[in-house]
Amino acid sequence: MRITGRALVSAAGLSLADAVRQALAGERAITHREGLPFAAMPLTGDWAGRLSQVLGLLANAQAAPVDAVLHIGSSSWQIGGAQRAERIGVLAESPSSFAAGLGRRFGMTAVPRCFSVACVSGLAALDAAQGELAANRSQQVRVIGLELDNAYTRQGFAALQLLSSEPCKPFDLQRDGLMLGEAIAVLDCDADGGVGWHLTGSGTALDRSGPTSADASGEPVAAAIRAALRRAGRAPSDIGVVKLHGAGSPMTEPAEAAGLCKVFGEVPPCVSFKSLLGHTLGASGPAEIALLTACLDEGWIPATIGFDVPDPALAVTPTTTNQRWDGRPALVLAMGFGGQVWAGVLERQA
Incomplete structure (x- = not known):
């Protein structure tokens, strides 16, 4: 499956190019929510207004492919909108109608497919796109990963004592927890074998x-990686x-490291x-795949901030420093609540 287009709005800026610049410069802009660090998109206004701004930016950055179907992955969907609706005494829309509204903003009329499996939601949407294209049920698929700030998610992670009081420090000796963030990313995909990035x-x-x-043995992580490589x-x-x-987690990173070392x-x-x-x-x-492939297109593996x-x-x-990329394939790894582990191989074909 080929990735034909990418777009990203995140704490690293209002475009994918902004995020690449920040990643390669080693810069970041961290805000706070209830005294804890949070990676917020640089937008103002209420939840619905910020969502509308992001969708406009993404639609302008990456026009939807003609007749593409839409896959959306999120763990929060319209929860932020529901919180706002509760405050003003009206019913919030359902996840399905919310997803259909997203599609209309991109000029897409097909009923979207929705995926909500915690932290790997966007990757489940991407996997399903790959299956749909391989079976020739669709010619083009737009995959969206969506997560906007909302109090319920932040309060849930805080209650589980998973959040750090400092910006997160991945794989660092002093790591002590997660730092949440928000982003919306777009990956447009087709089954063509031509030039570009391929999953x-x-x-x-x-x-x-x-x-x-x-x-802690890392075997589930190793199993996912081996399957992807095979x-x-x-x-x-x-x-x-x-x-x-x-993610800076004291609990998951020993397993992640052990699995990588096994393979x-x-x-x-x-x-x-x-x-x-x-x-x-x-x-x-989707957000990290978009950023990784865009950085590699510039010829660099970025330093890990934090x-x-x-x-x-x-x-x-x-x-610890930006390193020249040698052109070989990339492995992408993700883990999520409920024990989900996902690995994928990305290759750039000239």
Whole structure:
């Protein structure tokens, strides 16, 4: 499956180009919610107004392909709008009508397919797009990962004591939790084998150790990576860069590191974007794929913002400076509530 277009609005700016500039410059702009760091999009206004602004920016940046179907992944959908509706005493719209409204803003009339499986929601939407294109049920699919700030999500993560009091530090010795963020990302896809980025294989696994914990052996992570490599027809030695899940979690990163070491032995250069974008939950897959591939198009693997001191227990050290990309395929890794693990192989074909 080929990615024919990308767009992103995030805490790193109002365009994908903005995010690339910030990633390569090592800059970030962090705000706060209830005293905790939060990666907010640089927009003002209420929830509905900010959503409308973002959709306008995305529609202008990336026109919807003709006759494309729409896949949307989110873990919060219209919760922010529902909170606003409760305050003014009206009923909030349903997730299905909300998704249909998003489609209309892009000029798309087909009934959208909706995916909500926590942090891998956007990647589930992408996987389904790949299946639909491979089966020739569609010619083009627009995948959207969507996550906007809302109090319910923030309060839920805070209640689970998963949030850091500082901007997150992926894989760092001093990491102590997540930093949430918001983003909306677009990936347009088709089945053409031509020039561009291709998702050549993906794999999933289920970590059964608990809804918010992770198997320290790393075997579920390794299983997902091996499946992705097998479907892509690639060996571990073919991979030139790894996009880590890398959320700064003391619980999940030992499992992530162990799984990578099981597969690679010596892990390739690896980067996390969550200290720049925040953990954008259901949007994180499409958002981070858009940013990774755009940075690699510039020839660079960015430094991991927030990483300072390696943790000897992890045996995985993210990038500390921008590194030249050697053109080899990228591995993308993601983990989510409920034990979901996703891995994918991305290759740029000339």
